[in-house]
C-alpha cells in the first residue's frame with residue numbers, strides 16, 4: 001500500500017455529449033428524443049471532462065484542486081466518491097481501488113458536495129443526520145452521541161430541531177459537513193466549500209477545515225475550488241486543472257516561481273537628480289547580469305525605477321551602484337505575482353507555458 | 355363580437371397562461387396521442403364495468419360487490435409496492451445515500467418499507483368497511499393468502515425495479531412500464547373478471563394473463579374469496595403460473611436496477627432530475 005491518501009493514474013472521463021434528460025415528457029417520447037435509441041447505440045459524441053489526470057495526495061495534507069468552471073473538478077471528486085464511473089485509468093483511496101472496492105473506499109473517504117438538496121426538507125437537521133448515521137451502520141447509542149457532537153462542533157445545536165428547509169446556505173453546508181463526518185473517515189473531499197457563503201462564514205469554514213479537521217484531527221483534506229485566494233491561504237499543495245488536464249502542481253509558493261521565474265522591484269528615489277547622471281546609472285544597472293528590464297518614471301518629487309530581474313539576481317549589486325551614484329533610496333517594493341495571476345497565465349498559455 | 359383588448363387584464367393574463375400551455379402541449383405529438391389512449395382505456399374499462407354490473411362471479415364463487423371491493427382493497431395493498439420505489443426516488447438524496455455504501459437490496463427494501471407499512475395499516479379497516487357496509491363476504495385461506503402475498507410482492511418489486519432502473523438513466527418512465535400500467539387498468543381484472551372481456555372481443559382475456567398484475571389480483575382473490583387451499587392441485591397450478599412471472603421479473607428487475615445505477619454513474623447523471 002502506498003503512502004498516498006489519494007492516487008489517480010491517467011484518469012479519463014468522457015460524458016456523452018447529448019443531453020439525455022427526457023423527464024417531463026411522455027415515456028413514449030423516450031424512444032424519440034435522443035432517448036432509448038441513443039442509450040443503446042454505440043457511436044456517440046463525447047465531452048472529455050478528465051483527460052489523463054495523475055495526482056498524488058499525501059496523508060494529512062490540505063490539497064487544493066484549482067480550476068475554472070467546467071475544468072473537471074466536480075467530476076474528479078465524484079469519481080473518487082464512486083458516484084461517477086471513469087472511462088479509463090485508475091484511482092486509489094488509501095490503496096483501495098475505486099471501481100473494484102467501492103465500499104472500502106467509502107469507509108475511507110466522504111465528501112461535501114455542496115448541493116443543498118441532499119437532505120429531506122421536512123425533517124429536522126437532527127432527524128436527517130440520524131437517518132444517515134443509521135445508513136452508515138453506526139450503532140444506535142454511538143450514532144446519537146456522534147450526531148450531538150457534530151451538531152455542537154458546527155455550532156448548529158440550537159437549530160438541531162428545525163426543519164431542514166429553514167436552514168440558510170451556510171447552515172446547510174455545515175450540515176453536509178456533519179453528514180460527511182458521521183463516519184469519521186480519514187479523508188474528506190469538498191467541492192467548492194465556500195461557494196455561496198458570506199465572507200465571514202467563509203472564513204469560519206476555512207478555519208474549520210484547516211485548523212480543526214486537518215491540523216487537530218489529522219485528516220487529509222481535498223478541496224476543489226476556483227477561488228485562488230482560498231487555495232493560497234489554506235492549501236499545503238495545489239494542482240491547477242484546466243480542460244481536464246493537470247497543468248501545474250506544487251506548493252502555492254512554488255507555483256508562483258514556476259510561472260514567473262523573475263522578480264519585480266520598484267525603487268523610489270528621493271528628490272531629483274540630473275538627467276545625465278541618471279542615464280549613466282541606468283546604463284550601468286542594465287548591464288548587470290540578471291537584469292531583464294529597467295524602466296524609469298519621474299515626476300517632480302521623486303523618481304521611480306521599475307526593475308525586473310532573474311530570481312537569483314543578487315539585489316545588493318544594484319544597491320552598490322546606486323550608492324556609487326549617490327542616489328538616496330526612499331522605498332523598495334518587491335512585487336510577486338499572486339496565485340491568481342499564475343492561474344490566469346497558466347490557463348491562457350495552456351500546457352505550453354511550462 | 356368580443357373585443358379581446360377590452361377584457362380585463364387579469365382575464366387576458368389567465369388566457370395567456372392557458373394558451374402557452376396548450377401550445378406547449380400540442381408540440382408533444384406522442385404525448386397527445388397517448389393521453390387520448392389513456393382516456394379511451396379508462397372510459398372503456400368503466401363501460402365494460404357498467405355492463406358487467408351485479409352479475410355473480412363464478413370464477414371466484416362470489417358475488418360482484420365482494421369481487422369489486424376485494425379488488426380495490428388489493429389494489430390499495432399491493433400496488434404501492436410497484437409505485438413506491440419509482441415515485442419516492444429522490445435523485446437529490448440519492449448521491450448522499452449511495453455515499454453511505456449501503457447495498458442495493460437494502461436500498462430497495464428501505465424505499466418500499468413505509469408505503470407498504472402504510473397500506474398494510476389501511477388494509478384491515480378497508481376490508482372492515484367492505485364487510486360491514488357493503489356486505490362483502492370473505493372466505494379466506496390464510497396459507498394461500500400468504501403465498502399470494504409473497505408471489506405478488508416479487509412480481510411488483512420486479513416491475514418497479516425495472517422502471518426505476520430506466521428512470522435512473524432516462525429520468526422518465528420507460529415505455530414498457532407505461533404500457534403495462536396503462537393496459538392493466540383495462541385488462542388486469544380490477545373491476546370485472548378478465549374472462550368477461552371475451553364477450554366483447556373473443557380471445558382478448560388470454561392477453562390479460564400475460565400482464566403480471568393480472569396474476570396479483572387473481573391469486574389474492576382466489577385466496578380471499580374462494581378460500582383456495584394450497585393442497586388443491588388447481589390452486590397449486592395457478593400459484594405456479596404466477597410464481598413463474600415472479601421468477602422471471604424479480605431477477606430482471608434486480609439487474610435492470612443495477613444496470614440503471616451503473617449507467618447513471620457512467621453518464622454522471624445520478625443526481626439529476
Ligand SMILES: Nc1ncnc2c1ncn2[C@@H]1O[C@H](COP(=O)(O)OP(=O)(O)O)[C@@H](O)[C@H]1O
Pocket residue numbers: 015016017047048049067068069070071072073074075076621622623
Ligand atoms: N453528467 C454530465 N453529462 C455531460 N457532461 C457533463 C456532465 N457533468 C459534467 N459535464 C461536463 O464535463 C465538464 C467538466 O465538468 P465539471 O467536472 O462539473 O467541472 P467543474 O466542477 O470543474 O466546474 C464540463 O464541460 C461539463 O459541462
Ligand SMILES: [Mg+2]
Pocket residue numbers: 070073074075191
Ligand atoms: Mg464543479
